[in-house]
Amino acid sequence: MTIPFLELRDAYDELAGEIDIAVKRVTSSGWYIGGSECERFEKAWAHYCDADHCVGLGNGLEALALSLRVLGIGEGDEVIVPSNTYIASWLAVSMAGAIPVPVEPNPLTHVIEAEAIAPAITPRTRGIMPVHLYGHPCPMDEIVDLARSHNLAIVEDAAQAQGASIAGRKIGAHGDLVAWSFYPTKNLGALGDAGAVTTNRADLAERIRLLSNYGSRAKNVHEVKGFNSRLDPIQAAILGVKLAHLDEWNDRRRRIASVYSEQLADCGLILPHVPNWAEPVWHLYVVQARDRDRLASRLADAGVQTLVHYPTPPHLQDAYADMAKSPGSFPIAEQLAKTVLSIPIGPQLSLDQAEQVADAIKNSVQQ
Numbered sequence: 001m002t003i004p005f006l007e008l009r010d011a012y013d014e015l016a017g018e019i020d021i022a023v024k025r026v027t028s029s030g031w032y033i034g035g036s037e038c039e040r041f042e043k044a045w046a047h048y049c050d051a052d053h054c055v056g057l058g059n060g061l062e063a064l065a066l067s068l069r070v071l072g073i074g075e076g077d078e079v080i081v082p083s084n085t086y087i088a089s090w091l092a093v094s095m096a097g098a099i100p101v102p103v104e105p106n107p108l109t110h111v112i113e114a115e116a117i118a119p120a121i122t123p124r125t126r127g128i129m130p131v132h133l134y135g136h137p138c139p140m141d142e143i144v145d146l147a148r149s150h151n152l153a154i155v156e157d158a159a160q161a162q163g164a165s166i167a168g169r170k171i172g173a174h175g176d177l178v179a180w181s182f183y184p185t186k187n188l189g190a191l192g193d194a195g196a197v198t199t200n201r202a203d204l205a206e207r208i209r210l211l212s213n214y215g216s217r218a219k220n221v222h223e224v225k226g227f228n229s230r231l232d233p234i235q236a237a238i239l240g241v242k243l244a245h246l247d248e249w250n251d252r253r254r255r256i257a258s259v260y261s262e263q264l265a266d267c268g269l270i271l272p273h274v275p276n277w278a279e280p281v282w283h284l285y286v287v288q289a290r291d292r293d294r295l296a297s298r299l300a301d302a303g304v305q306t307l308v309h310y311p312t313p314p315h316l317q318d319a320y321a322d323m324a325k326s327p328g329s330f331p332i333a334e335q336l337a338k339t340v341l342s343i344p345i346g347p348q349l350s351l352d353q354a355e356q357v358a359d360a361i362k363n364s365v366q367q
């Protein structure tokens with residue numbers, strides 16, 4: 001038995017006919033930057049997320065960094081980030097010239113909450129970056145209230161949460177700006193790099209579009225020193241095809257997660273907790289095991305591939321050596337880094353395979 005962690009090729013194969021037609025439409029159009037394919041996907045994605053505006057961008061990191069910039073966040077400003085996120089969230093803050101200020105997550109849901117954010121607010125804090133990690137939504141109502149009362153901006157990192165909702169409302173415009181990555185492994189994934197922001201604020205959407213295209217609205221007129229971060233029309237066409245299948249593919253992930261949550265309930269692992277208002281999309285199914293590395297190697301022996309998201313928290317990476325945070329400064333993130341294990345999940349994994357994964361885990365923890 002070999003069960004891969006995630007097989008992207010299977011996702012392509014399922015939609016190959018539609019995707020190839022969409023790609024051909026772009027390659028034969030003679031139009032390769034921006035244009036109708038991008039506009040169509042932006043409209044569709046904004047509609048899907050219940051947001052008024054969407055701007056397609058080159059990738060998720062730039063979606064985050066440009067969002068901070070258009071909010072006027074830069075040099076010397078502090079932005080609150082989770083201590084346990086993928087490093088891209090922190091790097092976006094650094095790219096904008098600001099300082100990431102980590103706060104610890106709730107270890108059962110893996111996401112940050114208003115209660116932990118409040119004490120980290122200082123006179124230099126300008127923004128909060130909630131990360132809907134593993135597809136679990138942050139409690140945005142409380143975070144929005146907190147941000148309002150301190151006059152802080154919110155940029156959501158929704159790279160792992162396409163389709164997630166909070167009490168029936170889709171992630172897409174709770175904060176000022178919501179940054180998306182369509183990196184190939186995400187729930188809505190392109191066949192290359194792609195990203196976007198969604199927002200209900202027309203002024204911010206317009207600023208992002210301006211900044212992402214050399215600071216230019218009209219040819220040869222450059223209003224600000226902009227960047228180049230554009231959604232590729234080939235990727236936009238592919239994303240349009242895949243968007244029509246997102247809800248069904250997320251449903252398949254939910255069914256796999258139910259198998260895991262039922263089968264693994266009593267085997268001594270800590271399973272992800274889902275609050276009653278949260279509708280996660282299971283980008284990853286992450287368990288916590290005291291003896292994580294031993295469990296991972298037993299599963300590997302049994303033919304089950306697993307991954308660790310993420311083995312080293314950002315504050316202990318060389319990239320953030322300048323923050324001078326020693327081991328022990330963020331104990332929850334550090335503990336999670338030692339115990340988390342992501343088990344196979346994806347729209348092309350069968351329920352049979354999920355049962356096999358669960359059996360292999362039960363056998364491994366009993367040994």
Ligand SMILES: *Cc1c(COP(=O)(O)O)cnc(C)c1O
Binds near residue numbers: 085089
């Ligand atoms: C994937 C990801 C990003 C970055 O997206 P890219 O498109 O690879 O730049 C940012 N934050 C999180 C949490 C991610 O998972």
